[in-house]
Amino acid sequence: MAKQYDVLFRLLILGDAGVGKTCLLCRFTDNEFHSSHISTIGVDFKMKTLKIDGINVRVQIWDTAGQERYQTITKQYYRRAQGIILVYDITSSHSFQHIVKWASDVDEFAPDKVQRILVGNKADEEQSRKVPKEQGNKLAKTYGMEFFETSACTNCNINESFTRLTELVLRAHKKELDAFQPFTNKTNKYIDMTSLEGERVKPDNDVNSQKACAC
């Protein structure tokens, strides 16, 4: 069977419970939105293939539980990530203030090379907004991250934010990819960055993957 992608990356979505991590993922991968909140237990993941600069990039996107009690499990996934989306809810000042804690966890547990973006979700809820867009921008600048306001509900900036993070990851790993040059050869090989950067997981059998997508 012909190879269907050239490189595989792992992305991670972090943020407080209820900010919309699962909905962002479901919107991006399946173009679905669900209005109920079913808390993620541990972690769950979905896959999608993007074409960037002629390269077929497969992304394995891990959705993590925002609840404190799952942090021991979710932190184990940081070190295998090449890209991280830090999410807050624009209607929740608390979730925004908490980004500092999420970012410091990333500094502590993720690889140095990890690429990060900041996302303020629920941008459709303008009437309940607690976090001005400028504040999001300012915080992102402080951390040297790019910033997006999104709405999983109205499908605003979803593709843009996931695609941008994938572009940043691709750029950060350009040297390794150039050395391998899978895009020009005719073999069925692809680069699995997820196994190169850490211990390989077997998602199909992963005991932590307990939640079917609610969206």
Ligand SMILES: Nc1nc2c(ncn2[C@@H]2O[C@H](COP(=O)(O)OP(=O)(O)OP(=O)(O)O)[C@@H](O)[C@H]2O)c(=O)[nH]1
């Ligand atoms: N208005 C609006 N509601 C949203 C949006 N994204 C998510 N929600 C709602 O926010 C609630 C929580 O969404 P989830 O995606 O389950 O939140 P989560 O961050 O995955 O939560 P945990 O799994 O507990 O960490 C649900 O009721 C969603 O419908 C959005 O863009 N706009």
